Structure formats: C-alpha cells, structure tokens
Amino acid sequence: MNNQITDEKIDKYFAITKEALDAVQNKLDENRKSEAEDFLDMATRYFSDAKHFKEKGEYVLAFGALNYAHGWLDAGARIKLFKVNDSRLFTVDD
DSSP states (O other): OOSSOOHHHHHHHHHHHHHHHHHHTTOBOGGGHHHHHHHHHHHHHHHHHHHHHHHTTOHHHHHHHHHHHHHHHHHHHHTTSBOOOOTTTSSSOO
C-alpha cells in the first residue's frame, strides 16, 4: 500500500535524510557560512523532531518532519550553501 507510513517506509526516509545530513557536514560554503549553518541547524532540528515523533508512534508527524529536514538540506544544496553534487540526495546537477 502506498497510502500508509509503514515501518519500512519511515526507516527508508530516515536513512536517506541521515545520509543527506552526513553529506553536507564539512561542506559548507565558507563565504556564506552563517547562512549554511542556519540551514543545517534547521534540518538537524527537524530530523530530531522526526525521531521524537517516531518514538511516540506518531509516524505522520515524523514523516512530515523528515520532509522538512530534507527540504532545508535540499534548498541549501540548490542555492549552493552546501558544496554537494549528489543528484540522488539533492536537486543539484552532478
């Protein structure tokens, strides 16, 4: 079923977002470090919220928080705050 947030689905998206978080570590644009750190902080906070919601069994809220976390990372990559070129994890050109 594609209309349910299963353990497998939530675990998959946790893994992808964690991989994206790890990918941007130490790859911040030094000329815009403050902005890059802000985007990374927001992503990290939403990822933490997602963990909290999952632990409480609130998968819909966890899934939403994961999408926000990855959205912050993706936006940062797109505007080149993060020096990444992985089009599997971000909407950037290889």
